[in-house]
Each structure stands twice: as structure tokens, then as C-alpha cells.
Amino acid sequence: MTIVAALPTQRRRRPELAAFLRSRRARVTPEDVGMPPGLRRRTPGLRREEVAQLSGVGVTWYTWLEQGRPINASAQVLDAVARTLRLDRPEREHLYHLAGVPYAPDRPAPDVPEVSPEIQGILDALDPLPAVLYNARYDVLATNVLYERLLMQNGQGLDTGPFGIRNVLWALFSVPAPKCPVVDRKRELPLMVAQLRGAYGRHVGEPGWEEFVRRLAEASPEFARLWRSGDVVPPGTRVKTFRHELVGEVRLTSVSLSVNGMPECRIVTYTPSDEESHRGIEALRTVDGTRGVDGARTM
Secondary structure, eight states: OHHHHHSOHHHHHHHHHHHHHHHHHHTOOGGGGTOOOOSSOOSSSOOHHHHHHHHTSOHHHHHHHHTTOSOOOOHHHHHHHHHHTTOOHHHHHHHHHHHTOOOOTTOOOOSSOOOOHHHHHHHHHTTTSOEEEEOTTOBEEEEOHHHHHHTOBTTBOOOOGGGTSOBHHHHHHTSOGGGOSBSOHHHHHHHHHHHHHHHHTTSTTOHHHHHHHHHHHHHOHHHHHHHHHOOOOOOOOEEEEEEETTTEEEEEEEEEEEOTTSTTOEEEEEEEOSHHHHHHHHHHTTOOSSBOGGGOBOO
């Protein structure tokens, strides 16, 4: 009795936390979160690595959490896991209690996380590669100079649209095709919408997400049609062709990098895929908001 009483409360909670997470994971199917069911699934519900991927956390970290190991979990990360596992309010509160994190039901969960100076420094250090920090909804959270110049047309960057924050999907779907900086719209935009739908599965019913999808569908019949298709794909590396009014077309390979501590956020870098595109990016470095290549003023 003395030994049991001396055990730290948190240590006694860990086996309960492990059992609770396993039971919640077992009841969520791949179809529930927009993933293909696959064949020969021996695990009921989602696998650990699938929960980690959908929550934007490392597989090892989530495995240790589910094993009841003594690791620290922030409220933001627990929120991401709770959304993936589709926990209701009592279950979410129970998760917080078992993890030893204060539960604040009225705590606002901002759609746009704060970007640290260190993350901005990484983006800036990637010059001469265009780089951007997105969340799962394609909100533009931070950029470097080359990314801004790549998306600039007629001296104008990405419009904030009606949401008060710049969003790539809104920018691409709200401009006529000839003015779109993405050359192969018919290939790229369906893929981006399918990635959005994959993320949407973790946010069904959230006002910010529902309002975003509704208003974009109202503004763009093209988006509405693609959204109705129900296609889902994960983010991946691929070559994209951009057009710029001053440097022409550049072919860039996009690579996504996850960011620890920022669930569902990713840094995307764009690397020239051929020598001509290398020259185009070099020329882009001489462009600013009012002047063209080599200082020639734009109109």
C-alpha cells in the first residue's frame, strides 16, 4: 500500500492513457478519415503510423504516447490526435486528464498558428529556392522572398480573399485561367483539392473549415465540381510548371517537409528541375514588386 501510494499520479495514469488511445484508434476506420481501406489489415481501425500521419506528429512519438512512455504532450498536439480519433468533448477532456495537460474547453484553437522566428529563418535561408509554410487548408503562413516573387503577377501578390489570410487555393481558383501562375491547371488543381479533402476529414464540422469550403464552392464552380468528386490524395513530390510575366515558365520540383510542433503544417520548397528553370529562378531574384528583371520598372 505504501509503495502504491508513493507512485507519482502521472505514472499511474500512463497505462490508462495507453489503453484509452488503443481503444479509440480501433474504432476509427480508414474510410472515416478518407483513406483507402487496403488489404489484409490485421489491425482493427487505424494503424499507429496512420494516426501519426493524420495528426501531423512523428510515428515514434505517437507510438511512445500510446505505449504510456513518459513523454511530454502539448495541448496543440493532443488536439490534433483528438481530431484524428474523432473524440467527443468528454473523451477529449479524458485524454487531457490522462496526459496530465490542463483542459480548457473554451480555449480558442486558432486556425492560423503563430510562426516562430526560427521557422521564418529557415525559409529565408533556403534562398535561392522559393519556399512557403502551409497549413492543411493551404493558408500561407510564412514565405521567403523568392516564393513571393514566383506568385506575383502584374506587381500583385496573392490576394487574401474574404478570409483575412492569404490562401493558395482561393488565389488559384479566383483568377481566370490565363492569369493563373500554375500552367497545368487541369492537372494541378484537382490534386490540390484532393489533398484538401484528405485534410478535411479531420475537421468535418469545424466552422472555419466548413465556411472555407462553402464560400470557395460558391465563388468557383470549378472548385465545387472538383470537391463533389470526392477524390483524396496525400501530399507528394511532383514537378509543377509556373508562369511568370517577366521570366517565362519555370519547372520546379515541390518537396514537403513536416514541422515538429506544428501539426498539419508543412514547409514546401521548389527546386528547379532543369537548366532553363535554374536561369529563370536566377532572373526572378532580380524582380521586386515595382521593377522587372534587372531593374526595369513594370507597369
